[in-house]
Amino acid sequence: MTAAAAMVALTTMTSVATSATVTSLSDNFDSETQALNYGAFANWNVSNGTVDVIGTPGRFPLCDSANCVDLDGSTSNAGDLTTKDTFAAGTYELSFRLAGNQRRSSLNDGVDISFGGLIATLTKAHNDPFQLYTYIVTLASADYLSFSHAGGDNIGLLLDDVNVTAVPLPAALPLYGAGLAAMGFVGWRRKQKLAKT
Missing domain, CATH: 2.60.120.200 (Jelly Rolls)
Structure with missing residues (x-):
């Protein structure tokens, strides 16, 4: 899975997790x-x-x-x-x-x-x-x-x-969550590269 595909999947999962009935x-x-x-x-x-x-x-x-x-x-x-x-x-x-x-x-x-x-x-x-x-x-x-x-x-x-x-989540919360997930993914990839060298 490429980094871009992983990012799209992670963003989608984050959006689904924050929506509520x-x-x-x-x-x-x-x-x-x-x-x-x-x-x-x-x-x-x-x-x-x-x-x-x-x-x-x-x-x-x-x-x-x-x-x-x-x-x-x-x-x-x-x-x-x-x-x-x-x-x-x-x-x-x-x-x-x-x-x-x-x-x-x-x-x-x-x-x-x-x-x-x-x-x-x-x-x-x-x-x-x-x-x-x-x-x-x-x-x-x-x-x-x-x-x-x-x-x-x-x-x-x-x-x-x-x-x-219902009190809605702040509009920026899903975007903030996606940003945190992206930073975590980048850090994980960096660790993986360092471990291989």
Whole structure:
């Protein structure tokens, strides 16, 4: 194999090794039907309790936009909202908006967010408005995204606008890797020549 052919093969292998499956999710819950104890989500499973889809217009016009999810469903048993699909290993930006329950002043609610392990426990007062939260998360292996509400009184935190996007590798990284591989190959060839003399 000539040095040029080896370089092309090495560059190709480097490019393949750095590409990854990109998985993303964008859900504002507006395509869901407003209902108490809702479980027919397009992108989510509900376990260990219930959640409600509420919205504007509707019986509970508490969301900034059309629909949002009350994470403590009407059975007084807060549910876990977990993605139906796993996300491949890699680095992701997770963002979502979260508000207090907007109803009972005596309640402060909390939620655990898990994505490759517990990434946050958030507590909000009843009248806290929607706030954007953003996290950079690196998954070592495929995993689900989950919101687990700590309530149990049928009035919970309000969740909206969940987005997960893969964080791309810097554009120059494959080129940098190819350059390092080429330098290693040249050094190896030089050693081979010296060993023969």
